[in-house]
Amino acid sequence: xxxxxxxxxxxxxxxxxxxxxxxxxxxxxxxxxxxxxxxxxxxxxxxxxxxxxxxxxxxxxxxxxxxxxxxxxxxx
Numbered sequence: 001x002x003x004x005x006x007x008x009x010x011x012x013x014x015x016x017x018x019x020x021x022x023x024x025x026x027x028x029x030x031x032x033x034x035x036x037x038x039x040x041x042x043x044x045x046x047x048x049x050x051x052x053x054x055x056x057x058x059x060x061x062x063x064x065x066x067x068x069x070x071x072x073x074x075x076x
Contacts, residue, residue: 013048014040023050029068
């Protein structure tokens with residue numbers, strides 16, 4: 001599976017490209033099909049970022065990522 005830099009991930013924000021991706025614990029997930037990520041925004045969170053640190057403040061746990069496809073790994 002392909003690896004992406006933070007800069008490459010940032011382009012998958014729903015604005016610069018059609019893909020809406022987020023990273024969590026080193027994996028990159030495609031959240032494009034989720035209505036909750038429409039336009040690359042989910043409440044106060046933005047796509048194209050590593051959300052590992054932000055999840056601890058979320059009202060859900062890491063299992064929320066289980067329903068999304070892993071499309072790559074985040075470098076470094």
